[in-house]
Amino acid sequence: MDAWPIHIPITTMPGGRMSRPSINALTAPLVESLVADAEILRLGIERLENGCLLVDAGIHVKGSLEAGRRIAEICLGGLGSVSLSGSGPVAGWPLAVHVHAADPVLACLGSQYAGWSLSHKESDKKGFNALGSGPGRALSLKEPLFNELGYRDQADRTCLVLEVDRLPPLPLCEKIARDCGVDADALTLILTPTSSLAGTVQIVARVLEVAMHKSHELGFDLQAIQDGMGSAPLPPPAADFLTAMGRTNDAILFAGLVQLFVRGEDAQAQKLAIDLPSSASRDYGRPFGEVFKAYGYDFFKIDPMLFSPARVMVSALDSGNSYAAGALDTALMAASFGIEP
Template structure:
């Protein structure tokens, strides 16, 4: 089945591609290669597949790359590489590119679906996670899908939860219901930030972060034609806040993005306004910033959530504009890249 976006005056619907159909072979690969990827999977009594990519199972970099591709709705290329530079920013880098940047990044990869349950509902601890990936486009619970003029209606779906424990049944039931799926047609992938796979899939959001900042700036998303980016892959951290800090720092201080847009004026503006260095809170490790605001994301200057360095090319003029900078010293200080005695 294919999505059927509704048309509205003054908007151009996203291409009639199904992010869930495109990512389904990747979901099947994740399950089929579970042993090689060092992940585990199980089914609920109702048939929903739960993939453990870092809670009890150790996971792997390869698992994280595949999860990142699923998150992008099958419309993104994600790879790792060793730096060949004499003095690299960091040894291992995540590279991402997509020719459908708005649909891949905002219509699928963006972690915009808030899922929670009280301790009374779970019979234990309260639960909270943000859902990312193609199943978001089935549920359409976010205002963003109205702006994008996009909905998917495929008969199976996958959602990635960045959380350190399995979701309770009440949350699973909600996802199934909101997506309009049979329970056995839903796959949930669990990737804690402090896990190896979780670290990879978060850092692989470097282009998505640029697209979201573009949206926050009020730039017409129809301007964005291509998107590529890279960010250093930090070592996993054993503790959640530290892991969150490292993955955010990788993008905010080490992320590099190249966008291609239609108009020259948009290219100039994005090169000037997109980089994270425009933010009030720029210059400190993210974990320190987070703690200084009592762990409240909404108190942090939203301009901070952006790549460190950008290049923006204009199809109109052929010119490319550059802005921002990488802060290698901050990253290496935080990640312990000292010389062995």
């Protein structure tokens, strides 16, 4: 694989807004390092006939926690750091994921958020469906969200992360490259099954992202958010997709902890703190798998306000006051994680 450029160009912003770095340029060396370390990270590398590079993080290979950590930083567009530690929001739980992003709006909403819906119909097989996250989203601009962010990137190489349990079809890879405006051999797709070690880490590492997404849904001024960080326990992977999806969601819903630093009036910071926790949702109170089943496995029937951390602190930089709301629920977390009493 050719070396990716290491210079960091600055994107051109519309309307005279402050320039921001290219998230594709920032992630380029991270992707290159991931591929170079594939053997020690237990990743599979395959280049398709059109040149597209596939990185298998748990479909036909074992993958690893470290691979998931590094993939999560790629998802953040190179603007955030992800670490694993033995201390976290839940006392006595052996491992936690910690996330920090100096520009959480761009890192989480402009890159990490899985907002690009991808699909391909196959005549003799079941269709392929996935949600794409990562810096490629800022090239394709398929989501109205980028108009609100006022951000678009330019790059001749890119990467997308897909939470899938099988390899994407060749025509879809070609379509992704076209939509991103790059050659197929300049596209890297990283595949992270939900039930894999790497997939578990990269999903739980979205603890800050779900707080950012819900802040956006609540109508909070995104420009007021200056910084942020979050933590959540790392659940054990599950053998089946539905259980694995439930555990990774519940890690955030019942035991995720986020702190946001904002500008503006205290009243707005306090309201955000009150409205942000998952317990503010009508669907809170049961493991995610039970909620999903109750709605007939229709994801879109679930209250979208459910997807947020369990406890939130919002610190108002102009006054120095902080407001906290929500609570960790270790009993519901333990039930979801399959922990025997």
